[in-house]
Amino acid sequence: MKPITLKLTNDQIFDLKKRYYAYKIRTDLPYTHFQIRGDDFTITAYTSGKVVFQGHSAVFHASLYGYVESEETQSTKKVSTQSNATPTRYPMAGSDEVGTGDYFGPITVCATYLTDADLNVLPVSKIVDSKQINDDTIRQLAPVIMETITYSLLVLENAKYNSVHKTMNMNVIKAKLHNKAFLNLSKKITMPTLSVIDQFMPKDAYFKALAQEPEVYKDLTFETKAENKYLAVACAAIIARFAFLEALDQLGTLYDFEFPKGAGAHVDIAGKVFIERYGQDALHKVAKTHFANTQKIINL
Template sequence: MDDYNTNVVFSNKHQISLKLPKEYWNSALDLLLSKGFYKRDVANAFLSLTDGNNFINFYSSGVLLIQGKDAQILKEEILKLVKLERVVVGCDEAGKGDVFGPLVLCCCILKPENFEKVLSLSPKDSKKIKDEELFRKIQALENLVEFRCIFLSPKELNQIYKEKPNLNRILDWGYLRLIKEVLKEYPDAKVTVDAYSHRNPFGSLASFEHKAEEKVEVACASMKARYEFLKWLKAHNLPKGASLEVMQMARRMLNQKNYEDFVKAFFLK
């Protein structure tokens, strides 16, 4: 999202990133066209508009980049188009594909009164955000939404895996527990889980959608889960991922008595 191809350099106050759900894109486009904006071609942007002084790029991730002296005014006008009628809940996980570290499942509860403020933080799928930005934003998010998470340490996960040797079925179990807990408190909430298999294991309790991180509430859950996962790795000075180098490091730990406290042992079988 760095290739926004303008010849103008703006200060931070004249450049704003905003998460806008795609169902509001047409309304935002109509608003901007009525204000004299016109379309232009910009590499990597799904859609780009300018009025000659301000520039707005729509990205496929749902992020809007607003640049120009009227950036703040344009942001406020676009946000007026956005309404959330009820509580929405998004769920995502982190650590599933990593040799070291926990499996973290999180659900984010987003209420209508905080919807605009959360959009202003431009939450993203945690796989598309740098760790430094994630750590900066998470505290602000925690002040605006509620998180419910299940944190399975490597030791706990290894034990569960012996009884239930399929990560997707473990995710089914964990998310069902979280969803029921959330719906008990917010029975009218709309719940969306980022899909990790082809079938919806939750029936009518939740929507099961691929690429659901485009939804604001799921992006927030993704960021929280990733934050908790990275915080654990940092505390134990262990690497991310499942590269050959990481696998070799994990195998060297096999002789340690407590290696299952740090390694997802089933990765090494």
Template sequence: MDQLTLFDPDWPCLGTDESGKGDYLGPLVVAGACLDEPAARTLSGLGVMDCKRLTDRRVTDLAAKVREVCGPKRFAEVEVTPEAYNRLYEEMKREGKNLNALLAWAHVRVIENVLKQTSCGRIIADQFGDERLIRSRLRAAFPDRKLHLIQRHRAEEHVAVAAASVLARARFLAWMGEASDRYGMPLPKGASSAVTEAARAFVARHGSAELRKVAKLHFRTTQEVLKAVTSDE
């Protein structure tokens, strides 16, 4: 089905998406792209689609195209480093909130950053929890502005959300590459057994206190990593 007509939106349309949510290592990145119809058609023609269907290299190349087509005022990226992520997650957990509250906070930050510079009134985001989490924050931030928020599963089938997914993934990949260079060892993506082994090697070389700077500590993987390190001592 045509990405451009799937939701039959009024243009311009702001799409948001995140990357890194399911990766044990690395940041959470949320991005947004505000497209008018010509920009949407241009990006669709360039091959912009859900980043999960693209190679890492293609994601990086297309992200540059998305930024160029959008221009500086029509896209935004919020990178929550692992250290900040862990602090925010712990704060929200103490308040009785869960990961969806953190995701909503990051999505709203992105939406606010774009809406402050554009007249975009239609927003499409992936469905990751109670949509009131985003809606209530937007009402508070823009009380006098008419906004139409759509949250649905597989939202990345829409080209604006797909563009946001490309931006978010490219930023995530850039952080992972820089961190791997900084620590002198590969930091793999995902949450597989290979990631667990890499995290164990990281702790063995850099210490357990440093883990919070590269990993999302609430994952069950943390217990496996630290248990293995303790048993080796």
């Protein structure tokens, strides 16, 4: 995508360097204060006060300093910010889910609410690359986020999931969970004008899936890979992943068994060991039994 250029104050540029202290920072480039490099972004702060955000997650990082991407065109534009000004996209809400691609374990969905004040407390430099974070770091980071922001978390355990999946597909189930998460969140705070859902189905199909629901939260922005663009979604992804890991740990303790993540061949092998120990009927309590893994496990 095209670079994003913002005009920042000296205080904001100082804050930028402080916020991204954990990344590689160069200070030897001509006409610059510094340049920050991450896995999928580069931020260059020039002595003129201009700051250029580049890379796959440029929108995400620029949004922390007031950049707003046009919802209609998703085209880039320059936005000037003033010292101590509230970024125009905060407060914001966002949601994401975890566990839909894992044979073992539940589906977890989280919706979060962030204000500009939260940016001063959250470890943003660690959150921004949430997809690259390992499980140990998730376990350390999520509690900090959960103590700082307002959120709604839902955990759909396997037995219940397998029951409802008999009459609805996974996307419909996810739609109902996201809707419930936003409704729960709306009871805790006054919802912001920007509420983003990490899109997993077309907007029309999403609301069609909720046609029979007694209450539907409708003021949503749908966007793919939203965790790379919106801090609220990134925080939701981390909390949901933490809840998934905790649930998997609890299952492991209950059955004295190590449940692997994913849905590959290693899962089939573990599943075979599990049913040899606890029987095939026990699968519905720990796994999403409509996955192809079930038949593979039985046939091993």
